Amino acid sequence: MRASAGARPFPSAFLHARLVGLFLLSTGAIYGAYLGWQPAQLARIGPLAWPPLAVGLAVVAGAVLHDRLSSLSDRAGRWKLRAAAGVGYGGVLLLVLLGILVGEPKAVASGLTLLMILQPAFLLLAGLGRGCLGALVNALALTMVGALGGGERASAAVASHAAFLAFFLVADHAARKLAEYPVESLPAPRALLGQAFLPALAAAGALVLLFAWIPPQPYAPLKRTGGAPAMPPEDLARILLELGGILALATLGFYLALRFGSGGSGERGDPVAEKVPARVRSEPSGPSRGPGDGDGDSGWRGRIVRLYVRLLGELARLGVRRRPDQTPLEYARKLAPEGAAGELTGVFMRARYGGEEPGETEYRSAQAAAQAVLDRARKGT
């Protein structure tokens, strides 16, 4: 559908729900790990307070920094970075797994602390990776390690993880779709997010029933070495209640901060600029490099392409998104003023696809045209 300048609604509610899902998943995983291995720590204010604070800040900062981080390096650089991070993280997991296999509680506790610290880091650096995969994998690892102790603590950690993950997946899917398509009117968030609560409750309920029927046992080698500290049932119930309350309050605070804080910074993480290469299967294939990638981006050519990609990001925030199936010329017809948009697109296309190296004059004219287009779009909003 065609977007007119500044007239499209932005799916803020869905993006907020997605971030809330991520917050719940991460905080719940850290609390689950504490509960499994260091329940005594939860009597202190520090271990109780840092997970929601650190995770909340990391989620918001990660969303804000997403665009900048994803445009820091080219595609090859990002792949190298992801591969290196994957190998390093795999090493950490291997060490934790080895500690578990030999039943060494100290190794497990050290690995767990490392995984807890890594969770906000993954959220913060989400722009360098793909989606929130790093945070999801790490949260799963935290939950798995937290569940080693068995008993009600493992049940709570596993059930909450499944529920939060289901909620996140539904909210994330709605947010991704609505952010990608410039729709005329947004659906009621309640109806769509209701679909997120249902599978979450179903997953949690099914697991709680399952664990009531077959209670999870602690990992035998750790049990022998006394790795998982035992806890009286009444203390456990109190701690679970407290954690539930804190998590609910923290989530509410996080949501309100997203909703009313600085115009909802959550949506700034919408990386529409990532979608610049059109995903149109039948379009004639151009050069293998995408805009902003590769070594050929040095010089004026690269500057012009980056300028254009940056402008796309800015315009997307103002509601004038470029559809994935739109060519630059098609997109330019939506922009105003026509002359400036046409000039900018012409310079971009010559720089991106042309054989001749553009010069400073072209860059300056593209810069002026981009400014004119941006000014008009801002006035339009």
Place this chain on the structure above:
Amino acid sequence: MEPARSTLYRSFLLSAVPMLLLLGAALRLWAWAALGLAFALLLAVSWLSARGRAAGIRARRELTPSAFEEDEVAVEIVLEGDRPSRMLEVVDSFGPAIAHEQWMLDPGGLVPGSRRRLRYVSYCSRQWGVYTVGPLRVVASDPAGLFRSSRTIPEVEDFAVFPRVYDVAGLGRLGARPTFAPQESSAGRAGQNLVYLGVRDYRPGDELRRVHWPASARRGALVVKEHETDLCPYATVFVDLERRHRAGTGKKSSFEYVVRTAASVVWTAVRSGSFVQVAGLGSRPLHVPPGRGEDHLAFALYELIRAQQDGQATLTDVVLHHLPSVPANSTAVLVSATAFLDLPALDDLLRAFRDRGVRPAVVLVNNHSFPAIEGWPPPRAVVVEKCREVTFFLRSRGVPMRVLEESDDLGAVLGREGVGW
């Protein structure tokens, strides 16, 4: 965020399930195995939920059947369904655009018995011709977006992209027939128009209501008012579709120039209110009967874009064949794909036109200015000399003419006043 159609999280869950189940079984950790089962259940429910979501959805397309090159085209998709569904993606193939796949999202709920309208605007970025639009595809997914199902709806239709047309300057001043129907153009001779021409003496048979009483009183004899006559412009466009005159390829070809020129002439004539007919002879005859108005313009352009330059007959033969259908006092525009015309035959034609009061105009596309695609082109000097000769021949007979070369900008040359017309 990941793109909407990413399968990253599905891959994550599909990898996690066997790992959790295997580790849970190997280490006898029921909690891990249960988490794996929960993930597997989530995947299974999502798969079942996505399956068949697109079934029972009906869609149809509403769009105009034609547009000009570089025009924007608004397309509406009307969705109906037998059961409620949300977040449906609809994919349409719009052949005239280079980026021909159009993805839309229906964010709201589709309720049985109601209709949802989706709209996209595409751009005819491909060259003129007949393209297909469709089929439509409806893509639905489960609420978590882990699985998708799609259904293809065979809603395919032809879409004509007409060549970009230019106003041909000076065409409106050429031939026209008198008519009793009110027209925008008129001639300064006595007729039925409302434009006042003057007075003349009364002649028996003149209507009394035409008597100019004040003038009659002044003169002492009856005088009647005279009005101008209405003119109905009428143009016949002859298109050269002779195979021998093919040259060049793609946008730079003699056929391309011939079709664009003919389309521009038809466009200009119809826009000025003319009756227009088109004739040509390829392997399939090109014949557009006389008509006027927007619908006729669309029909004429549609026939033009379906024509092929694969005929055997010369342009003069085509004109001779259709001469009886060229009305007196009308305009005949000859669009030739070569400057190498048979001048004696052309001279006979011009004489025949003159006898019937037909005003001819000639556009010559110099096929030898394009890269030759068969045979050897004559030397450049010969071509230049022939162009001069035919130009002199036509101008000396008062025939408006233009020669189009490969390097010419059609819009500029056809729109230029005072060159030959």
